[in-house]
Each structure stands twice: as structure tokens, then as C-alpha cells.
Amino acid sequence: MVNESHKGSEDEVLVKAVLNGDKSAFSEIVSRYRRMVARTVKGMLGDTVFSEDIGQEVFIKLYHSLSGFRGEARLSTYIQKIAVNMTLNEIKRRKRFFSTFIHKGNDELYEVDIADENNTERAETREIVSKALMTLDPKFRVIVTMRMLQGYSTKETAEILNLPLGTVLSRLSRAQEQLKEILKNYE
Amino acid sequence: MKSSEIKKRIIGSLDKEPDNEQSAADMQEVLAWDFSEGFEERVLAGLSNEGSEVKHEYEFNHNLNLVFYRVALTAAAAIIFLMLSIFLKEGSLSFDSLLGMSDGYSESIVCLLTGN
Numbered sequence: 001m002v003n004e005s006h007k008g009s010e011d012e013v014l015v016k017a018v019l020n021g022d023k024s025a026f027s028e029i030v031s032r033y034r035r036m037v038a039r040t041v042k043g044m045l046g047d048t049v050f051s052e053d054i055g056q057e058v059f060i061k062l063y064h065s066l067s068g069f070r071g072e073a074r075l076s077t078y079i080q081k082i083a084v085n086m087t088l089n090e091i092k093r094r095k096r097f098f099s100t101f102i103h104k105g106n107d108e109l110y111e112v113d114i115a116d117e118n119n120t121e122r123a124e125t126r127e128i129v130s131k132a133l134m135t136l137d138p139k140f141r142v143i144v145t146m147r148m149l150q151g152y153s154t155k156e157t158a159e160i161l162n163l164p165l166g167t168v169l170s171r172l173s174r175a176q177e178q179l180k181e182i183l184k185n186y187e
Numbered sequence: 188m189k190s191s192e193i194k195k196r197i198i199g200s201l202d203k204e205p206d207n208e209q210s211a212a213d214m215q216e217v218l219a220w221d222f223s224e225g226f227e228e229r230v231l232a233g234l235s236n237e238g239s240e241v242k243h244e245y246e247f248n249h250n251l252n253l254v255f256y257r258v259a260l261t262a263a264a265a266i267i268f269l270m271l272s273i274f275l276k277e278g279s280l281s282f283d284s285l286l287g288m289s290d291g292y293s294e295s296i297v298c299l300l301t302g303n
Contacts, residue, residue, distance in 0.1 A: 023231060026231070026234075027230075027231060030226065031227050034221065034222050034226055034227070035220070035221050038220045038222050039215070039218070042218075042220040043218075043220070047220065052222055055226070056226075056229055056233050059230045060230065060233050060234055060237065063234055125217050126217050126218060126219075129217050130218065148210045148211065148214050149211060149218070150211060151208055151210070151211030151212075180198060183197065183198050184198065
């Protein structure tokens with residue numbers, strides 16, 4: 001479905017093409033940013049089938065909101081904001097569901113597929129890091145996902161999450177402490 | 188690079204303000220998250236289905252409204268017809284005549300109900 005003519009096109013060109021009704025340009029945007037969205041969604045929700053659905057919803061929402069994209073920020077930042085908001089909403093929805101029906105108070109719905117991993121050591125590390133991430137409170141998890149998994153600076157993270165710089169720094173520091181404790185237990 | 192080394196580097200990076208590129212590269216190497224094959228096609232299919240879903244919803248609501256109006260008009264016509272026929276038969280539209288008891292005496296109703 002990806003039109004080869006769109007490969008390598010600037011994001012702005014793709015956005016204009018999508019607004020003119022070119023769906024293959026949108027397919028190129030999805031192809032370009034799917035991994036970034038996967039890291040955010042799976043970093044915060046875990047590697048589950050639900051993450052796949054949220055990923056799709058992120059891009060569907062992007063499609064509908066592209067007419068409001070003014071190009072003041074980068075397209076990647078715009079997509080990242082949508083992904084973060086939708087994932088946080090999903091976490092809130094799950095918390096409500098669990099507190100109402102299951103009284104578990106946790107959103108441990110993740111499953112790490114390690115069956116097809118050739119390298120068991122890598123699969124084990126992957127599982128440990130995933131579990132450690134999921135153990136964090138969502139407000140810390142989102143900071144770790146942005147800073148350590150997506151590689152954004154503290155300033156960019158603050159912009160995306162619409163939080164003061166100091167809050168990002170203090171949450172990052174607390175998240176790092178918690179992560180260190182969790183990961184050391186697995187050593 | 189060995190997985191255990193990456194894990195050590197991740198733990199090591201937690202002692203300080205993380206170096207964006209290095210910590211991201213380490214984490215991405217371990218986690219390597221992506222959506223499954225054919226993700227783009229599913230997103231585009233979702234967009235197409237969304238359009239038809241909206242259309243189906245609109246058609247359903249439109250048909251439901253149409254059915255409701257027809258049922259409501261028929262019911263209103265039946266009520267008017269019934270009241271008109273009662274008025275013509277009984278000569279009034281009192282509560283008793285609506286219940287069909289305008290020409291009955293209370294004693295006879297008691298007799299009917301008690302069987303005495």
C-alpha cells in the first residue's frame with residue numbers, strides 16, 4: 001500500500017498529500033512512525049494485543065486531526081503527544097475497570113512473548129526490563145519511556161507531557177531509583 | 188553485544204541523568220518493540236471501516252426515527268378514533284365512559300365482582 005514515490009519525502013509534503021486525500025502518503029507516515037508509537041504504547045502498557053489496538057487508534061486519531069496540524073512542532077512530536085495521551089487514557093480506563101470489577105488495583109495485563117526468541121538470554125533480559133517498567137507507577141513510567149526509551153531530552157519530554165521541567169527531573173530521578181532497585185533484584 | 192552487558196549498562200545509566208542517545212539505544216536493543224506485520228494495512232482498513240460504520244450508524248438512526256414516527260402517528264390516530272367513537276356512543280368523555288362503565292350502577296358492579 002505504501003507508494004514508493006513518497007519514500008524519503010519530507011513530513012510536511014506527506015501531510016499536505018494526506019490532506020489532499022492521498023491515503024498512500026498516510027501509509028508512509030504510519031510506516032515511518034510505527035516503531036516510535038510502538039515504543040511509547042508498549043513501554044507504558046506492556047507488549048500486549050491491546051497495545052496493537054491502541055497503536056491503530058493513535059494513527060486513526062492522527063488522520064482525523066491532521067487538518068489541525070500547523071507544522072509549528074515536528075510531526076513526530078505531534079504523533080508522540082497523541083500516543084502519550086491515548087495510552088494514559090487507556091491506563092486510567094483500566095484502573096477504573098480493575099478497581100470496579102476486580103479490586104486488583106493493578107494494570108498487569110502484559111504478556112511478553114518469548115517463545116519465538118532464539119536468544120533466551122536476550123528474551124530473559126527483555127522480560128525483566130519490561131516487567132521492571134510495568135512495575136513503575138504510570139506517571140514515572142511515561143517519563144522513563146520518553147527519556148530512556150525514546151531518547152528525548154528532559155526539555156522535550158516536558159514539552160510533550162506538558163509538565164514543568166522540575167517535575168520531569170524529580171520524577172525521572174525517582175523512577176531511576178525504583179528501576180535500579182527492581183533490576184538489581186534480578187541480577 | 189551480550190544481553191547481560193546491556194542490562195548492566197542500563198542499570199549503570201540509572202545512577203546519573205541518562206545520556207539520551209546511549210540509554211535509548213540500549214533500551215531499544217533490548218526491547219526492540221514494533222507492531223506486527225501488516226500494521227499499515229490494518230490502520231488504513233480501520234479508517235475505511237470507520238467511514239462505513241458512521242454511514243451504517245446514520246442509516247440505522249434515520250430508519251429508527253422513521254419507524255418511531257410511523258408508530259407514534261398510528262397510535263395517535265387510534266387514540267383519536269377511540270375517543271371519537273366513545274363520545275358518539277356515550278355522549279360524553281367522562282372517566283367512567285372511557286372505562287366503559289357509564290351506564291352501570293355501583294351496586295351492580297359490586298354484585299358482579301362478589302357474585303352475590
